[in-house]
Amino acid sequence: MAQKLTKQEVKKIADLARVALTDQEIEKFSNELSDILEYVHQLQEVDTASVRATNQVTGLSNVLRDDVVDACSDPEKLIALAPEHEDNLVKVKEVFDNGS
Amino acid sequence: MPLNPQQLTIASARNGLQQKKFTCIELIQSVYERIRAHDGAIHSFLTLTEQDALPQAEEVDRKIARGEPLGALEGIPIAVKDVICTKGIRTTASSKILEEYYPPYDATVVSKLKEAGAIIVGKTNCDEFAHGASTENSAYGPSHNPWDMERSPGGSSGGSAAALSAGFCLAALGTDTGGSTRQPGGWCNLYGLRPTYGRISRYGLISMTSSTDTPGLFAKTAEDTTLLLSVLAGEDPHDATTLPSAAPDQDAHLGQSISGMTFGLPEEFFESDVEPSTMQVMDSAIEQLKSLGATFKKVSLPHTRYCVPVYYVLTPSEVSSNLGRFDGIRYGYSSKEADSLLEVYTRSRGEGFGPEAKRRIMIGTYALSSGYYDAYYKQAQKVRTIIADEVNAIFHDVDALLTPVSPHTAIKLGEKVDDPVAMYQEDVFMDTSVLSGIPALSVPAGFADGLPVGIQLMAPQLEEARLLSIAHQYEQATEWTRREPKM
Numbered sequence: 049m050a051q052k053l054t055k056q057e058v059k060k061i062a063d064l065a066r067v068a069l070t071d072q073e074i075e076k077f078s079n080e081l082s083d084i085l086e087y088v089h090q091l092q093e094v095d096t097a098s099v100r101a102t103n104q105v106t107g108l109s110n111v112l113r114d115d116v117v118d119a120c121s122d123p124e125k126l127i128a129l130a131p132e133h134e135d136n137l138v139k140v141k142e143v144f145d146n147g148s
Numbered sequence: 149m150p151l152n153p154q155q156l157t158i159a160s161a162r163n164g165l166q167q168k169k170f171t172c173i174e175l176i177q178s179v180y181e182r183i184r185a186h187d188g189a190i191h192s193f194l195t196l197t198e199q200d201a202l203p204q205a206e207e208v209d210r211k212i213a214r215g216e217p218l219g220a221l222e223g224i225p226i227a228v229k230d231v232i233c234t235k236g237i238r239t240t241a242s243s244k245i246l247e248e249y250y251p252p253y254d255a256t257v258v259s260k261l262k263e264a265g266a267i268i269v270g271k272t273n274c275d276e277f278a279h280g281a282s283t284e285n286s287a288y289g290p291s292h293n294p295w296d297m298e299r300s301p302g303g304s305s306g307g308s309a310a311a312l313s314a315g316f317c318l319a320a321l322g323t324d325t326g327g328s329t330r331q332p333g334g335w336c337n338l339y340g341l342r343p344t345y346g347r348i349s350r351y352g353l354i355s356m357t358s359s360t361d362t363p364g365l366f367a368k369t370a371e372d373t374t375l376l377l378s379v380l381a382g383e384d385p386h387d388a389t390t391l392p393s394a395a396p397d398q399d400a401h402l403g404q405s406i407s408g409m410t411f412g413l414p415e416e417f418f419e420s421d422v423e424p425s426t427m428q429v430m431d432s433a434i435e436q437l438k439s440l441g442a443t444f445k446k447v448s449l450p451h452t453r454y455c456v457p458v459y460y461v462l463t464p465s466e467v468s469s470n471l472g473r474f475d476g477i478r479y480g481y482s483s484k485e486a487d488s489l490l491e492v493y494t495r496s497r498g499e500g501f502g503p504e505a506k507r508r509i510m511i512g513t514y515a516l517s518s519g520y521y522d523a524y525y526k527q528a529q530k531v532r533t534i535i536a537d538e539v540n541a542i543f544h545d546v547d548a549l550l551t552p553v554s555p556h557t558a559i560k561l562g563e564k565v566d567d568p569v570a571m572y573q574e575d576v577f578m579d580t581s582v583l584s585g586i587p588a589l590s591v592p593a594g595f596a597d598g599l600p601v602g603i604q605l606m607a608p609q610l611e612e613a614r615l616l617s618i619a620h621q622y623e624q625a626t627e628w629t630r631r632e633p634k635m
Contacts, residue, residue, distance in 0.1 A: 058510070065468060065513040066475075067506055068491075068498030077510060080568055084511055087569050088457040088524070094531050101529035102536060103359070104389070105585030106346050106609060111388040125252040131482035140477055141489040 052082040151178040154315025154632050158224050158372040161318055165212060165223050172208040172223035172267075176201050179225045179269055183316045186635055190292045192301075192311035194230050195238045196270040201225070204267045219265030220379050226261060227317040229308050230271040231278050232363070233352040234258050237268070241354045242286040243276045245474050245481045245500030255352020256384045257321060257363050264379045269317045272307030276502045277471070278323055278356050280304050281331060281574035284565045285504040292561070293335060294633040295599055299558040302332030305364060309336040312366050313633060319376055322364040325357045326459050327578025329364025333590040334553030334602025337631060339373045339619065341365040344609045345585040346391040348377075349384035355470040357463045360582045369629055370620035373589075374402060377612060393610060404617040407441025412546035414449045417577055423556040425596030430552055433593045433603045433622070437550075440621055447542050447549070451535045455579035458535065460572050461515055461528035468512025471505060507568060536584040543608045548618060551577050553590045553602035581606050589615040592628040600628075 053061075058078045062069045069077065124136060132139040151170050153161075164170050180198050187193055208223035228234060231241045233251035235258075240246045254262070261268065275285035283291040283306035293301040294314040301310040305322025309332035312320045322329040324342035333340020341364060348363045355361060363380065367373040383390045413434075422430075434444060476482035476496025483495035501509070515524035542549065555576060564570045581588035586609050590602040607614045623629055 053514075061510050061514050061517075064517065065509050066490075066493040066497055067501065067509060068494040069506070070498075073503075073506070077507065080507060081510055081514070083569050084460065084507070084572075085514075087572070088461050088528075091454060091457050091461065091527050091531055092523070094451070094454060094527075094534065096527060096530035096534070099530040099533050101526055102533040102583075103529065105359070105532075105536060105583070106344070106389070106391060108346070108389060108391070113385060121252045129249070129252070129479035130477060131480075132477075138477060141486070141492055143489060 053078050053085070151175060152315065153179050153182060153225070153318065156318055157368050158221065158318050158375055159369070161224060162222070165208070166218070168212070172205040172212070173202070175223065176205040176225055176267060179316060182314070183269075186314055187316065189297060190294060190310050190314055191289060192272055192291050192307040192314065192316060193227070193270040194240060194242065194273050194288055194307070197237055197268050201267050201269060208265065208267075219263065220375060221261060222265030224266050224319065225269045225317045226266045227269050227272050227308055227311040227320040228258060229274050229305050229320070229322045231274060231323055231354040232258060232321060233354070234268065234271065237271065239271065239354070240288075241277045242274050242288055243500065243502065243505065244287045245496070247481065249480055251352075253352065256349035256386060257380050258352065260380050272305070272311055272320065274307055275304035275504070277354065277467070277505050278304040278325055278328055279467070279504045279508055281327070281571055282559065282561070282564070283307060284561060285502060287502050290561055293558050294635060295336065296558065298560055299599070300335070300561050302335040302558060304328040305366070306332045308366050309333060309338055309340070312336070312338055312368065314635060315632070318368070319372060320366040322366055323353055323361060324364035325361045326463060326582050327575045329366065330588060330590040330602070330604060331554055331574065331578060333366060334604070335558040335600060337592045337600035337628065339365075339367045339370065339592070340590040340602075341373050341377065341612070342581060342588045343377065343381065343612055344391070344587045346389045347587070347610070347612065348380045349382075349387040349390050351384055351386035357466040358470065359462060359466060370616050370623050371402065373619075374616045377616075391610070402617055402620045405441065406437060406618055406621045409442050409547045409618070410545070411437065411442055411444050412447035412542055412549045413444055414452065414549060414551060415446050416449055416452050417551045420576060421555055422552055423596070426552050426554070426556055426601050429594040429596060429601040430603060434550070436625055437622060440625060445546065447546060449538050449542060449580065451531065451538050452580050454531050455535060455583055456573055456575055458528045458531050458583060459575060459579045461524050462532070464508040464512035465515050465525050466512070467505075467508040468516065471501070471509055474500065476500075504568070532583045535580065539580060539584040539586065540608070547607070548614060549606040551604045551606070553577060553604045557596050557599035557601060577604060585609055587612045587615055589619055591619045591622060594628055595631070
């Protein structure tokens with residue numbers, strides 16, 4: 049049986065995933081995520097010691113193309129999609145702490 | 149008599165247009181009249197594109213009047229699932245986080261539809277980011293099944309299935325990551341095709357589980373499904389997983405006889421709790437196929453019982469990675485409450501994603517985190533190998549596999565919405581093809597208590613033509629596809 053996730057663990061996962069959760073959501077997810085983990089835990093009973101992992105199901109590998117520069121979508125339109133933008137630049141909150 | 153698009157197929161509409169029985173404008177107007185009359189209750193569309201569609205229809209009529217050559221889908225109204233990017237047309241993935249997203253490019257499947265002359269009617273509702281089996285995870289409310297308005301049309305591509313079933317279009321695009329085209333197809337009396345992984349480009353699909361995502365096709369006949377596949381299939385430089393084999397010449401195969409074919413019935417699929425009324429439909433379908441000359445044998449796929457748990461490790465893992473791009477900075481919703489860069493990420497994602505997207509992000513983040521990766525993701529990929537090997541080996545003995553699409557008919561809205569694990573198990577017959585990359589088709593096969601029941605056919609990779617040929621022969625011998633919901 050998989051272990052039940054504590055609220056502390058749920059909070060840690062949410063921090064890693066960069067998702068702000070309400071206390072109510074943390075409570076709810078600690079039950080629901082534990083149920084899901086318990087359900088998928090049955091995979092542990094399959095002996096896979098000598099089995100390779102499938103990453104690509106049709107067997108393609110190393111699909112290459114010529115390294116040539118190609119036109120992309122209109123950059124101005126792409127930047128216009130950003131919630132905050134100015135002078136054809138994407139605007140973000142300060143990245144570095146100003147020594148405060 | 150006014151034109152009723154519910155009674156048209158792609159093939160019959162093409163004839164009607166070419167022989168000038170009706171104009172393209174009449175066709176498109178009849179579609180929007182129906183939508184206005186009925187979609188308030190069904191809620192299959194999130195966005196309508198009437199302003200673009202009408203001038204396109206006029207242009208098609210001019211082409212016909214001038215006797216110009218017509219594209220394979222010239223003037224055909226088609227609905228597109230809202231996880232597929234359409235240039236300049238709002239594409240929400242049924243999520244609040246993309247409520248105001250207008251893609252700057254078309255998905256390859258959309259470009260191909262346009263090149264073939266199709267007219268996009270609108271964008272259809274689905275579970276948020278295609279996470280679900282009922283459309284109830286849509287941030288904009290569920291869609292209703294035209295066969296019974298209290299029931300779900302299935303999911304995640306439920307809006308596309310409901311729209312086609314209701315006569316709001318003549319074909320529809322969905323996606324099928326874990327059954328999202330075939331299951332709604334089965335619940336709405338439609339063909340739902342999941343092609344071989346890589347047969348049709350994923351470029352422009354809002355990514356969910358990249359290792360199993362594929363566009364899916366909804367149509368009313370095997371002939372229409374075949375035509376759509378031939379338009380959409382093919383290698384795409386924008387998707388390195390597309391297969392180099394060319395689009396198949398499907399027409400050549402539709403007349404192929406079933407006689408002498410061997411169908412496998414995987415016993416594990418019939419041991420699970422299939423409703424007796426669904427089993428009855430299955431049994432009649434088997435008898436029908438036998439009378440067309442097919443033979444049946446029981447086969448065993450013992451590891452398919454692990455398909456759903458494998459899928460629900462791989463999917464949240466890949467989802468947590470794919471949804472990482474929603475950062476509140478480059479596009480999509482951005483929280484107004486954020487005071488720091490970190491809060492832009494956490495609050496935009498916390499406020500923008502719905503419950504199931506969050507659940508999957510969380511499970512995936514956990515399963516991929518240091519110390520758990522081997523136990524979850526890697527183990528799931530290894531079990532996937534065992535399942536795929538088992539399925540591929542079976543095709544040495546049989547030409548196709550036959551199973552129900554779903555253990556039961558359409559569920560009532562609200563029936564399973566509070567139980568995520570129960571909702572995941574809706575995929576029970578869907579994930580075998582998903583994990584082995586093979587094509588699978590849901591075929592209308594009858595009714596139980598007035599609700600549609602679908603059968604599922606599976607064949608080896610790249611053998612879509614075999615599936616469609618079987619379906620076509622079966623369709624000729626039955627009358628299920630000619631039934632329509634009363635509206």
